[in-house]
Amino acid sequence: MGIREAQQFIRLVRDHPEESVFAGGCSEADVTEAEQRLGVAFPESYKLFLRELGDCDVAGDEFYGIVRRDGQLLGVVMETLALRESADLPSPLVAFRPDGMGGYFVLDTSRVNPDGEAPVYAWGSGTNSPTELDHIGTDFGTVALDLARRGLRDAELANALAEAGLLYLGLVDVSVPLMPPCLAFSADSVETGGQEWVVSVESDEPDLPERVNHGWYLLSADQGLFPRDAPEFLIAVGGREAVPAEPLRWARVALTGRSDIAGAGAEARVTGCGAGHVDFAMLSLDGTVVVRGVEGEEWTDCVLLKDPHRLPAMRELGTRMASSPETPQETREALKRWLKRQRNSESP
Structure with a gap:
């Protein structure tokens, strides 16, 4: 699991241009540089997302990726480093999405499985022990696909209700x-x-x-x-x-x-x-x-x-x-x- 769901997520984003915005895929060099800056190895489904979309927003749901601007890597690198400094985000965790309640969805790169996938947890400021994290899903691709589907359903429903x-x-x-x-x-x-x-x-x-x-x-x-x-x-x-x-x-x-x-x-x-x-x-x-x-x-x-x-x-x-x-x-x-x-x- 993970890669297949990430591929479906990517198709879903591209098939809904009215509800989605994405930066465009980034290079392998940018992925490597981001990993080095954070001192982690990204899971496979997340790397596929980076290579294909770079960074995206689906129905108002933001997924941090990699965007290079003025020579700087923004997105997941900037957000994760900022959380490490301001909120003591543990170094193995990579923040890829705000949860809307002051916390973040994170990839735990210290728990990579044999398929190269890392589990997803909900993290909030002051939550440092792995046992305190709420488990969200098995991998980035599965979680991203589920969130995107729900977001697009909500957007479609909101538009239909607005007609009434x-x-x-x-x-x-x-x-x-x-x-x-x-x-x-x-x-x-x-x-x-x-x-x-x-x-x-x-x-x-x-x-x-x-x-x-x-x-x-x-x-x-x-x-x-x-x-x-x-x-x-x-x-x-x-x-x-x-x-x-x-x-x-x-x-x-x-x-x-x-x-x-x-x-x-x-x-x-x-x-x-x-x-x-x-x-x-x-x-x-x-x-x-x-x-x-x-x-x-x-x-x-x-x-x-x-x-x-x-x-x-x-x-x-x-x-x-x-x-x-x-x-x-x-x-x-x-x-x-x-x-x-x-x-x-x-x-x-």
Whole structure:
């Protein structure tokens, strides 16, 4: 492992020029000089990255490499030497990426395996013992490929959500015990005993997107999906249409001044499957309000439920899904966390 993943990473960067910037490959002489300046031997997948890309940024994610400017080697050499001087970075560690939290992803060149690859760890100032480092991955190529894929997916998702007038604020961690998106998509079909709020628009209306947008906003703002002065909520995203299907996740979003849920958002396939054809699930930040948008043969509905965890039909459905072998393992675990949270909240 390592070289193959580095090759895929390099192709990914080159195939996405709109989201990637790279310096261009550096020479073997520059690689050798960088190793000598740092007193280390670079792992093989990292050297391939240096020779092919030099240094790069993918969807805002920076990977330090080698850039020669005015006769000086910048990038990984400058950053690593600066950390050694200012933060006591141990000499075998090579910092190749900031982690966004004040620390760095580093290559531990003292632990090179027989394939010439070094493991990747997370390092922060004051962390000097190898036993204190958090292990990130087996090699540069594997870690870089995973980070680039996630970054590009996030960038693509943010662009699609922007079409709906939604500002992407990040994915919710799967460990948070909220109603899973797959269950929220059933909000229009479970028995509620009349405890639902619905906005309906005839599906053949010529101004359907505008009517649905207006009705959805009033319903959501009035009944608690979000407060009008801070319109943030969760929306289900993922690859229900992908092959193989990707697990649905909650993404946190904020309304901008030009929301178009039923039109451009549906066309971008984040709130539907084409302009005027809505298909979405949304959840309040605290998980107490769910909104389901769905197109029927005659009517397009926005259905809102409050306190869905109190609905017996919803909990029964969640229990069946959590015990079904046809439900993906990750989804089963999310359902169990949600059901357990509801049981605990009702315990005396």
